[in-house]
Amino acid sequence: MKNNDYNLNDESNLPLDNNGKNPFGLPMDYFSKFEDNLKRKIEFEDELKEFPLLSSIQKTNLFTTPETYFNSVTNRLEYQAELESYSTLYTAKKPVFTDLEEEYVKQFHSSLDYKIELTEELKSYNMLYSMDKVYPFTVSEDYFENVATTIKERIYSAGKTKHSVLDKVLDLIFGKTMAFSFGLAFIIGLAFCFNQHSETIVESGEGDCKTLACLERQEILNNNKVITNLDEDQLMDLVDVNTLNKQLNSKKENTNSSVTKKVNLDSINEEDVLDEL
Amino acid sequence: MALHYLIQKYQQKLYWHIRKIVISHDDTDDVLQNTFIKVWKGLAGFKEESQLFTWLYRIATNESLTFLKQKSRANTTSIHPIEYQLSKSLESDTFFSGDEIQLKLQKAILTLPEKQRIVFNMRYYDEMPYEQMSEVLETSVGALKASYHIAAKKIEEFLVSN
Numbered sequence: 400m401k402n403n404d405y406n407l408n409d410e411s412n413l414p415l416d417n418n419g420k421n422p423f424g425l426p427m428d429y430f431s432k433f434e435d436n437l438k439r440k441i442e443f444e445d446e447l448k449e450f451p452l453l454s455s456i457q458k459t460n461l462f463t464t465p466e467t468y469f470n471s472v473t474n475r476l477e478y479q480a481e482l483e484s485y486s487t488l489y490t491a492k493k494p495v496f497t498d499l500e501e502e503y504v505k506q507f508h509s510s511l512d513y514k515i516e517l518t519e520e521l522k523s524y525n526m527l528y529s530m531d532k533v534y535p536f537t538v539s540e541d542y543f544e545n546v547a548t549t550i551k552e553r554i555y556s557a558g559k560t561k562h563s564v565l566d567k568v569l570d571l572i573f574g575k576t577m578a579f580s581f582g583l584a585f586i587i588g589l590a591f592c593f594n595q596h597s598e599t600i601v602e603s604g605e606g607d608c609k610t611l612a613c614l615e616r617q618e619i620l621n622n623n624k625v626i627t628n629l630d631e632d633q634l635m636d637l638v639d640v641n642t643l644n645k646q647l648n649s650k651k652e653n654t655n656s657s658v659t660k661k662v663n664l665d666s667i668n669e670e671d672v673l674d675e676l
Numbered sequence: 677m678a679l680h681y682l683i684q685k686y687q688q689k690l691y692w693h694i695r696k697i698v699i700s701h702d703d704t705d706d707v708l709q710n711t712f713i714k715v716w717k718g719l720a721g722f723k724e725e726s727q728l729f730t731w732l733y734r735i736a737t738n739e740s741l742t743f744l745k746q747k748s749r750a751n752t753t754s755i756h757p758i759e760y761q762l763s764k765s766l767e768s769d770t771f772f773s774g775d776e777i778q779l780k781l782q783k784a785i786l787t788l789p790e791k792q793r794i795v796f797n798m799r800y801y802d803e804m805p806y807e808q809m810s811e812v813l814e815t816s817v818g819a820l821k822a823s824y825h826i827a828a829k830k831i832e833e834f835l836v837s838n
Contacts, residue, residue: 517803524828526835527800534801535774535782536695542705543691547683550712554679557713 679716686729687712690736696797697740699762699786701771707743711736726811733812741790762786784834788827795820796827 447454482489521528571577690711695704714735722731763786766772766779774782785793794813798804806817813820 513803513805521800524832526832527828530777530781532801533774533778534692535772535778536692536701536769537771537773538691538695538701539771543687546687546691546708547680550683550709550716551679553709554713554716 678719679712682715682719682728682732683712686732689729690732693733693798693802694736694740696801697737697790697794698743700765700769703743703747707736707739710743711739714739730808730811734814737794737812744790780835780838781831784831784838787834788830792823792827792830795823796831799824800828 687708691704691708694707694711695701698704698707711732715732718735722728726734763783766782766786772779772782785796788796791813795809798809798812799806804812806820809815809820810817815823
């Protein structure tokens with residue numbers, strides 16, 4: 400108890416504290432009210448004697464208050480008085496804040512730990528650590544309001560332009576795939592045709608002339624091994640003698656005619672030529 | 677209805693993720709639309725093996741990378757690589773509000789190879805855990821940590837030297 404209620408500094412018999420003041424104190428009117436208080440107490444005790452059971456029970460207060468209730472009463476009264484001067488605020492209904500959810504608290508702890516981890520990680524990069532983490536890109540104000548509409552429109556228009564069966568058939572016929580297939584088939588066909596044609600030329604050559612002279616050089620080279628393996632008799636069998644004779648004779652005739660022509664020219668005199676002119 | 681919900685919920689996150697890769701707003705808009713169209717097409721086949729957000733992020737990343745490849749192929753006339761072109765477009769971007777140091781940082785980020793750039797942005801700006809990044813980019817956590825470390829070191833060097 401503080402000693403400011405009844406100053407005993409004037410009492411010379413009491414010891415003084417370090418500051419030169421008496422450390423004990425009493426309520427201001429303690430001695431004047433002492434007698435009355437004692438009388439009231441005796442009266443109360445006498446009254447209770449009439450009820451022995453009641454007087455045997457220990458008098459204790461079973462009700463409790465929140466721990467800081469009495470400490471905050473003064474503050475609350477002061478606050479209430481202060482608030483009364485602002486009528487709107489005084490009448491406004493205050494929101495009731497409930498306790499935080501356990502899940503939120505857990506999440507908060509983990510996110511806080513993660514933030515610390517990120518910061519620790521960044522500490523090793525001085526420049527990056529010293530910079531404010533600001534994302535400098537911006538976007539027009541109403542951009543995100545229209546994105547959904549634009550995407551839906553695009554999807555809708557894509558669905559709308561779905562081809563009909565006829566379009567699909569035409570696309571199949573005149574499409575890139577088909578054009579490529581036709582082109583490929585044409586090239587293969589052309590190559591096959593050329594191949595066939597070259598084979599027939601060789602065959603026809605063999606049909607007209609079955610002599611060694613008619614064999615193409617390439618074929619001779621190709622069949623070189625075959626020819627070298629043939630006997631002389633077999634080679635002679637391969638030669639068509641009649642055709643060879645005919646060809647030789649025709650060549651002979653040609654040479655004969657050219658020779659006779661040359662002879663005739665030699666026999667013409669210069670005078671005969673002049674006469675003719 | 678489902679698509680509308682997805683767009684409303686994820687459009688901003690995906691937009692900023694794409695924007696960090698392709699830089700220009702117009703390009704980002706294109707890629708974002710393509711991403712959601714792909715999502716819409718593949719929504720029926722989504723098997724919930726991964727989280728929805730991870731799946732969306734993966735599609736957005738792939739779409740962005742494909743877009744950059746197409747852009748670099750289309751720009752055959754330019755002798756400069758795509759990173760240089762992005763850096764140039766950054767300077768003329770009307771939707772860029774950063775100061776000089778921010779511009780420098782963005783340029784430093786643009787010097788990184790694509791994958792490193794994505795890893796750095798996801799970690800530095802999005803503050804995404806490595807485990808989640810691993811699911812999005814289909815890369816191991818160790819490789820991602822190494823990639824981030826290399827990227828951050830390169831950026832530090834760039835900032836110091838410039």
